[in-house]
Amino acid sequence: MSELSVPQKNTLAETCRRLAEAPLFSQVIIGLILINAVAVGMETSSWILERYSGLLYGVNQLILVAFMVEALVKIAAHGSRPWRYFANGWNCFDFSIIVLSLIPAAGPMATLARLVRVLRVLRLVSAFPELRLLVDTLLRSLPSMFHISLLMGIIFYIYAVAGYFLFHEIDPTHWRSLPIALLSLFRIVTFEDWTDIMYTAMETMPYAWLYFISFVVMGAFVMINLFIGVVLNNLEEAKLRRLDELSMPPSQTEILRELRATQESLARLQKRLGNELELSDGNEKGTRS
Structure with a gap:
């Protein structure tokens, strides 16, 4: 039988690559992230903190070491080109969380260190491909969202100035100045008891409902649906790009x-x-003998 001319070296990079791609490896990391989330939540209880602070500290250090080992394994998987690890934005995110976790949890930096431990929970996003797809979709939607937000800001400004001139004498609590009028419009667009503001204006101006209804339609229904449409459109495009990547021919x-x-x-x-x-052959020889 002819031999294939393929190198048989089982290098460290190959071993680390297989380890990093193993499903069990990812499952262990996800489990550690969940344990970290539970441990950080327990630190909010003074009763638990007084009795088990040493145990929580040990769990925190163990998880930090595990994350460092994970990063080293993924870096070593690239062999002689370790900088390729940082070509992936999610790897950079994970690495920055690890670096920030090295802040000592004592002295003036103690609060920051606790906040960083909370940020480790965000690593669940990088651990699940579906969540990474959603975050990528949101990031790609930002330019379109900016233009929608700009249009929404123009509508807010027009309605705030109009509301000030129409209602600042009738209802000074909600329309006495432009900033307060903008806050009132934000309250209306979130449907937080906005009808109270409308009925107060209608006591003096019966047709004030036209102002409020038109703003609710423009600010809430139209704009929010535009945001949703942009996100859904980018989500479909991200799924198509993911399918294209999966259907690409294999590399060398x-x-x-x-x-x-x-x-x-x-x-x-x-x-x-x-x-x-x-x-x-041995059985045949035995039979002949």
């Missing part, structure tokens, strides 16, 4: 990896066939 490294795995399987099969042939 992946081909060599598959060839190496195939060669190993063929070698095991050849060895097994050789053992079976030797066993059958």
Whole structure:
């Protein structure tokens, strides 16, 4: 049987790559993130903190070491090009969380250190591909959202100035100045008891409802649906890009990896066939004798 001309080296980078891609490895990291979230939540209880502060500190340090080992494994998986680890934005995010976690939890930086431990929970986003897809979608939606926000700001400004001139004498509590009028409009667009403001204005101006209804339609229904439409459109585009990436032809490294795995399987099969042939030859000789 001919041998495939594929290098058989089982390098450290290859071992680390297989470890980083193993499902169990990701599951362990997710479990540690969840344990960290529970531990941080327990620190909000003074009763638990007084009795188990040492245990919580040990759990925190153990999780920090585990995250550092994870980062080292993923960096080592790139072999002689460790900087490729930082080409992935999610890896940079995870690494920055680890670096910030090294802040000592004592002295003036204690509060910041506790907040960083809370931020570790955000690593759940990088651990799940579906959550990463949603975050990528939101980031890609920011330019379109900016233009929608600009349009919404113009509408707010127009209605705030109009509301000041129409209602500042009738209802000075909600329309006495431009900033207060903007806050009142924000209250209206979030539907927080906005009808009280409308009925107060209608006591003096019966047709004031036209102002409020038109703003609710423009500010709440139209604008919010525009935001939702932009996000859904970018989500569909992100899914299509993900499908395109999955359907891309394999790289040379992946081909060599598959060839190496195939060669190993063929070698095991050849060895097994050789053992079976030797066993059958021995049985035939025994039968003849």
